[in-house]
Amino acid sequence: MPNDTAASDLIGVMALIAVFVTAAAIVGVALLSSTMGDAAPAMLARSVTDENGSIFIYHDGGDPLERGHFKILVDGEPKHFTLIDGAGHECETWTSWKTGQALVLSNDVPENPHIQIVAEGSGSWLLHDLGNGTAV
Numbered sequence: 001m002p003n004d005t006a007a008s009d010l011i012g013v014m015a016l017i018a019v020f021v022t023a024a025a026i027v028g029v030a031l032l033s034s035t036m037g038d039a040a041p042a043m044l045a046r047s048v049t050d051e052n053g054s055i056f057i058y059h060d061g062g063d064p065l066e067r068g069h070f071k072i073l074v075d076g077e078p079k080h081f082t083l084i085d086g087a088g089h090e091c092e093t094w095t096s097w098k099t100g101q102a103l104v105l106s107n108d109v110p111e112n113p114h115i116q117i118v119a120e121g122s123g124s125w126l127l128h129d130l131g132n133g134t135a136v
Helices: 008-032
Strands: 043-049 055-062 070-074 083-086 100-106 114-120 122-130
Touching: 043 122, 055 114, 070 100
Parallel strands: none
Antiparallel strands: 043 055, 055 100, 070 114, 083 100, 114 122
């Protein structure tokens, strides 16, 4: 009995299926395993300018912001603020800005300042855009 059937067709089809399954697995892993990055901190803030011209920015709730990981821009320029705790005491050494605390800028205060709170992480996040003492 002559054997005129060959296994090469079956092996070729199986090899082609294996190549496509492998390629689909690589593409799926590449698309689904990308990290989303850090999430932006969620916080509420409001600014007040007192009669002496000092700017107070109050942390009204949400995530605490770690010192060195956020900037406060006044008219586009970074400024250094002093932390005032919930009892009204000035803190010279502080590590985070938490709910109930305020940051105060008492010198170089422009008229009707445009204030932005920008956090750093996997990118830069604009947390708040405050103008004339109200959230914009």
